[in-house]
Amino acid sequence: MPPLQALAALHGFWFMIVGLPVVWVLGHASPQWLRRIQRSLILVTLATGLLVLGHTLLVWLPEEPELRQAYVGQRFLFVIATLGSDLGLGRVPLVQLGLAGLVCGIGARRKQKTFRTLSQVPEANQSFGDSA
Numbered sequence: 001m002p003p004l005q006a007l008a009a010l011h012g013f014w015f016m017i018v019g020l021p022v023v024w025v026l027g028h029a030s031p032q033w034l035r036r037i038q039r040s041l042i043l044v045t046l047a048t049g050l051l052v053l054g055h056t057l058l059v060w061l062p063e064e065p066e067l068r069q070a071y072v073g074q075r076f077l078f079v080i081a082t083l084g085s086d087l088g089l090g091r092v093p094l095v096q097l098g099l100a101g102l103v104c105g106i107g108a109r110r111k112q113k114t115f116r117t118l119s120q121v122p123e124a125n126q127s128f129g130d131s132a
Contacts, residue, residue, distance in 0.1 A: 007081065007082065011095065011096070014093035014095075014096045015096055017093070017096075018093055018096040018097060018099075018100050019096075019100070022100045022103055022104065025037060025104065025107075026103070026104070026107040030111070031108040031109075031111040031112040031115070032108075034104045034105070034107050034108035034111065035104075035105065035108045037101070037104045038101045038102070038104040038105040038108060039101075040101075041097050041098065041100050041101030041104065042098065042101040042102075042105075044097055045094055045097050045098035045101060048083075048092055048094050048097075049080065049094065052076065052079050052080060052083070052094075053076060055079075056072060056075055056076050056079060057072070060072075060075060080094055080095070081095070
């Protein structure tokens, strides 16, 4: 198991790498595009999580002695947190991708609400005294 400081530093690094494009997209994309990005990120996260679960159940579990087999849930969470290269996936920021998808979904909802509110505002010309 990696030291806690190294794990925290790695997650912080991935938050920066994944977070910067998300911040840019939140400011520039329409709600429809934010929903598409959200669905894509959540789909990648779920698919990778299922691959990790399958690997844990089909490869790791049969190879371990019975005493360790009781810890299959902890093993799954450990692999999700560290996502090692033993799966052939390389380093995938699974936690950060899932959170980025959630942030894009929240951003899409807020933008949609803002667009609805702005569409209900009366014309700007009428509010500045052009009633002559």
